[in-house]
Amino acid sequence: MKNIFIFIQRNFTFISFLVLEIACIVLLNNGSKTHQVFFTSASNEITGRFDKQYNNWRYYFSLKETNDQLVAENARLRNLLPVNFQAIDTSKITFLDSTLRDSLGKMRKYTVFPAKVIGNTVTLQANFLTLERGSLQGVKKGMAVISTSGIVGVVVAVSENNARVMSLLHRNSRVSAMLKKDNISGSIEWDGVNPNFLLLKNIPKSAKVVMGDSVLTSTYSANFPSHLLIGTVNSIVADPSSNFYTLKVKTATNFFSIQYVYLVENLRYTEQVNIEVTPEKN
Amino acid sequence: MSDYIKNIIRFILFIFFQVFILNEVPPLHQFIVPYIYFLFILWLPFNINRFFLLIIAFAFGTTLDYFTGTGGLHAAPCVLIAYLRPFLLNLLIPQDTTENSYIEPSIKSMGWAPYSLYIVILTFLHHFLLVLIEWLQFGNFVYFIGKVSGTTAISLLLIFIAEMLFFRKGKFRSNSV
Numbered sequence: 001m002k003n004i005f006i007f008i009q010r011n012f013t014f015i016s017f018l019v020l021e022i023a024c025i026v027l028l029n030n031g032s033k034t035h036q037v038f039f040t041s042a043s044n045e046i047t048g049r050f051d052k053q054y055n056n057w058r059y060y061f062s063l064k065e066t067n068d069q070l071v072a073e074n075a076r077l078r079n080l081l082p083v084n085f086q087a088i089d090t091s092k093i094t095f096l097d098s099t100l101r102d103s104l105g106k107m108r109k110y111t112v113f114p115a116k117v118i119g120n121t122v123t124l125q126a127n128f129l130t131l132e133r134g135s136l137q138g139v140k141k142g143m144a145v146i147s148t149s150g151i152v153g154v155v156v157a158v159s160e161n162n163a164r165v166m167s168l169l170h171r172n173s174r175v176s177a178m179l180k181k182d183n184i185s186g187s188i189e190w191d192g193v194n195p196n197f198l199l200l201k202n203i204p205k206s207a208k209v210v211m212g213d214s215v216l217t218s219t220y221s222a223n224f225p226s227h228l229l230i231g232t233v234n235s236i237v238a239d240p241s242s243n244f245y246t247l248k249v250k251t252a253t254n255f256f257s258i259q260y261v262y263l264v265e266n267l268r269y270t271e272q273v274n275i276e277v278t279p280e281k282n
Numbered sequence: 283m284s285d286y287i288k289n290i291i292r293f294i295l296f297i298f299f300q301v302f303i304l305n306e307v308p309p310l311h312q313f314i315v316p317y318i319y320f321l322f323i324l325w326l327p328f329n330i331n332r333f334f335l336l337i338i339a340f341a342f343g344t345t346l347d348y349f350t351g352t353g354g355l356h357a358a359p360c361v362l363i364a365y366l367r368p369f370l371l372n373l374l375i376p377q378d379t380t381e382n383s384y385i386e387p388s389i390k391s392m393g394w395a396p397y398s399l400y401i402v403i404l405t406f407l408h409h410f411l412l413v414l415i416e417w418l419q420f421g422n423f424v425y426f427i428g429k430v431s432g433t434t435a436i437s438l439l440l441i442f443i444a445e446m447l448f449f450r451k452g453k454f455r456s457n458s459v
Contacts, residue, residue: 012333013332013333013336013365014365016333016336016337017336017361017362017365020336020337020339020340020357020361021358021361021362023340023354023357024340024343024354024355024357024358024361025354025358025415026354027344027347027353027354027357028352028353028354028355028358028415029354030353031347031351031352031353031354032352032353032355034418035415035418038418
């Protein structure tokens, strides 16, 4: 306090000079519209800059909440996609009961849930993901897991609140796939070499494959909806000893940075699997 | 005549001269507005208290502003030159002799060269600040400097005439300070 007084005493003239100049500016500001506009806009400029910076910080802290909201919204929108619904075979229904049913009514086949990835590996030979969603939240064994850009894997184990997903990057992973161009189907596997590339096997040499062709999930799969992107053809290896190509496929999903996934439930999964494993009796 | 009364009369005369004569002169050129009123501050006595000097300059500038209706526009440069005046005088005059024997700055008390320098520097600074806060920007800098220099030149001419017309005999201070 004493030092403040000493400072004021020593610089008394300079301080009174400043005070008087400020008084002049204030007078000028009160008297003239031009000056008023100038000083107001200058002060707005400065405070506006601070406000913007502060708002940036606030936005950063609410990012998590924003993200959760976006994922929830995406799941809701994905549930509305027409691909989740399957048209009833109208001819059959007409045949059974032509008067009671609306022939345009549709039945739901797939349901989508969001899930957060809480564990993920890419460097092993058998890679799994762990999701924060379990049987209490409706996850069942055999559900397909997809990301925003491509497919991820299949649920192999479920606990109450977590689910274990066999990633496409697993030596035993098999997914039925097809070429987008001519619907020739094969099987997607992984050779355990590079997490960026999968192998598409059993494509006959009669197919006209070009580098860059899209590879989709096929219509044969019990857990995956059809026509989801798996990746693009990166290189073509023609095995001289067989009639089939082995295609190297660049994954559409980036397994290194996966944060959120969607679980897809096929409501007729059990039915399809049961009928497929029933031994034929002829 | 007492110094107080002399300066009070000067105060009134400078204001009236500036307001009713110089401000009524039709514009000679876009560069030039004749100003002489601030000579009052330059003529104030040497031994005046620095804080008091600032207050007088502020009151003087504000008075002129009331006449012209531009609150604070002339007061700001007046306070500036009143603040800088003691520093400049300390640099320009031999300390012990002049300040003790003469009352106020004049050609006689300071000599031709230091007095002219004193007038030129403070006039230029006054017009610089005046034009700057009038425009609130430099705009075209050449134009800005042109306006400041033109106004300064006219002011110097007016001050020269004033010095010739009202030749102030450098009054000695009485020995009994």
